[in-house]
Amino acid sequence: MKFSKIPAATITRLSMYSRNLEELLAEDVKVISSEKLAERCGVNSAQIRKDVAYFGEFGVRGVGYYVRDLLFEIKKILGLNKEWNLALVGIGNLGSALIAHENFARQGYRFVAAFDNDPHKIGKKLLSGLLVDRIDDLKKVKARCNIEIGVISTPASKAQEVANRLIEADVRAMLNFAPIQIQVPKGFSVENVDFTVKLDNLAYHLTTEG
């Protein structure tokens, strides 16, 4: 079943709902009203009902949502009922920090390969136990490790070149930490991580409420 018309903002909210539902499950909460879930997620309850309605009828009138069922359905929709294999490209400060960051594994994202083009780094064993491969071996390593998503943590000047390598190797999704817009052909996806967008939100609050 295909839902490719769902807006990116909806996907991001579904992702946020799933994080909150996981926490509720860990707190042993069985049922939650759309109002309570909305409050927890910082959206309004009409929004939650609308987002969830894309996929069918999950709510029970007068009761709310069954936490476990809704979480299961959202994860199925997002494709999170499996683990995803990541490859990191660019083993600098940020790359090393990312590969060690506890959030990835916890959410089902697993680094299976790491690449660099610096001869001093190739063959080095990272804290996680991964060996650093040469970027020239991307296709070979991809075939062995089933790389599904490339994580780009090179300087901006190298990011497009790395993206081109990933495209050649048919790695169809990329998470880009370099401060540059990456161009990819149709059928490939890029998401950019820009920490400063969050800071803009804080700056706005400091400005209006300060």
Place this chain on the structure above:
Amino acid sequence: MKFSKIPAATITRLSMYSRNLEELLAEDVKVISSEKLAERCGVNSAQIRKDVAYFGEFGVRGVGYYVRDLLFEIKKILGLNKEWNLALVGIGNLGSALIAHENFARQGYRFVAAFDNDPHKIGKKLLSGLLVDRIDDLKKVKARCNIEIGVISTPASKAQEVANRLIEADVRAMLNFAPIQIQVPKGFSVENVDFTVKLDNLAYHLTTEG
């Protein structure tokens, strides 16, 4: 003038528009239609017109937006017509990478202080030239450096404790990289950075289009 009723999602989009307008300015584009700007930002043009309309009349019928003027107004609204002073708390792998990351300075965010509680790190000089201060000296350093936003890059287990210190020192905004929900009293703001939300978007595309 206060706009505190503007939804967070709108602020995030305004922030994205400002990034794109900056690029347009760098490309020497003087005027852009809402359709072209929308395409570039990956939203629809009605959304842009609606977002911008919160703040007055910026568009010129049949022409579009003056890039420089719209950028100036959005930056004024978001409070980005000044530099903001950041303090980093937690000088591990991620913290060290953040303080060196080129995006912050480029967007007007400047690290003016760095803290840790590890005696081996305190007094150490970071690549940026900043000295690592002891977290116990937060209030003193804040008075000297005018810290406006705290960036938390400790392990999850320490993040709330650090947030409490920032609250005590009246640092009213925090960017949290630790994988945990931080509680703050009214009048304080937290934004959480979770890289895996972006990965969920990619997983969704791989699942539906794969």
